[in-house]
Amino acid sequence: GNSVTQMEGPVTLSEEAFLTINCTYTATGYPSLFWYVQYPGEGLQLLLKATKADDKGSNKGFEATYRKETTSFHLEKGSVQVSDSAVYFCAPRDTGRRALTFGSGTRLQVQP
């Protein structure tokens, strides 16, 4: 089955710094890939997704590229804001599988 490895947090950055959160996965098929974000006190919401190799998902200044050859889907943002402080989850969904497999989550703290 699937497994997901995310970099451990917390990641603490100053406002306007560059962000990378690494994610690698294993899958038996050809998965769709997702990043979800959880703001304090809330449920998860979709941040971005990619459904085939070399696709780039993007939203709110965040980007991630589906790298099939390295089985990675790293999340990046050029300039973080305090409002980006949250927990970020990488989640592949294998072909034919209904459920997502979640990484352990990476907490991002952005300081003014």
Add this chain to the structure above:
Amino acid sequence: DVKVTQSSRYLVKRTGEKVFLECVQDMDHENMFWYRQDPGLGLRLIYFSYDVKMKEKGDIPEGYSVSREKKERFSLILESASTNQTSMYLCASSPHYLAGASKNIQYFGAGTRLSVL
């Protein structure tokens, strides 16, 4: 907007009690899911349902059961609550896979934080 509503944000129960967590979605989605979220472990799938009265075990079903009598509602049941079931519980829904990969997105409720004393 898709709305997934969990009936309680916080619950406190005693060991041995029977506990019901309720989830309702308003988008006519076929699939519904229950996850639990624990620090350092991410989200783990307990059960999911792909149709009314249909269910499948996830990765950690022990100690839980589910019920889906109507398409919009999916209940998680703790038959006899134990302290190791203290956790955050998240419900999610998604459309049928035939909607296509680009639309096959899971939508989450706000979560129920359950404490078992």
